[in-house]
Amino acid sequence: MKTPFLPLALLTGIALPCMASGAMPEYALVIRNHAYQPATLQVPANTKFKLLVRNEDATPSEFESNDFNREQIVLPGTTTTVYVGPLDKGRYSFFDDFHRATGNGVLVAQ
């Protein structure tokens, strides 16, 4: 009963990205000294966009947001890509789960 479902779902998962278009706005965040730069990032509302998060520290970080449901480990010296949105207008906070005291920022969608 359940077995045909997952292969089907996985197939859909493989097929769909191939159909996705290429032109998508990109925004960059840098983690330095366990803090996000910029701490406030303007992004377009109602548009899907690509967030490039670069970790310049020597220790791992975790880019995470409860407001826009994202969670991604960013290893030292690497850049990771996270797709976000489309978001409604508003403020969406994010944080570094491994450095809660210093790693805080907000996306402003407008």
Added chain:
Amino acid sequence: MLGIALLVFREVLEAALIVSIVAAATRGVPRRGRYIGGGIALGAAGATLVAACAGVIEQAVGGAGQELFNAGVLLAAVLMIGWHVVWMSSHGRELAREMQSVGHAVKAGSSSLAMLLAVVALAVLREGSEVVLFLYGMAAGGAGTGDLVAGVPLGVLGGAAVGYALYFGLLRIPLRHFFSATNGMLVLLAAGLASTATRFLTQADWLPALGAQLWNSSAVLSNGSVLGQALHILVGYDAHPSGIQLVFYLSTVLLLVTGMRLAPRFAAQRPHPPPDAASRQAS
């Protein structure tokens, strides 16, 4: 120290809730303690390996490796939970009918014990690898040994305590309803894991969101709160799910419930259980 304890607590909590449900679902099964313990140990070893290979995983599949790995682990757990509940609903009832004894029905569950062991291992692996990376960073970043020595056990014990509380709470359910209840919880657990898997696939742009945010109930119960996080694991709660999450959540519930309804009928048409099921029972 508190920061370390808190992060460890949150990760352990998620794994502990899953382990508790599995422990309850295998109540009365012989040697299940060894299976669950083995699952935890296997998961912990796997977590260290995953953390060590995090760079390789991250770079895989055009940089989407981390998301695909997470989604893969979650979907594998969904599949195994699904197999277990469908299997239990046919053979459990069949044996209970024949033997007029709940004890035997429970024993029947041991054949899919290996599946649930894998679920435990996968849960520990996923949450554990995050803890390992976090602690590695803390140690490399110059956190005091004292903070680590105090914070880690505090977090582990706290998370495990909640898991134990859930387990003993579940044991209070009357035996008559017990396995319906644990099966129901397994279905909701699986649906929630499927929903989380799609979140990772959307994050990697492998699945469309179908509405990035269907509703927002974070004012009532935020994803970041401990209760929100616990309900996220137990029933798949999300304060602002995407459309595709809901699609996967509901599809999983529908498929598993249908499977559980139909399986006993197919089993009833057969005079004997299939040979592979019989050999699994014997082992």
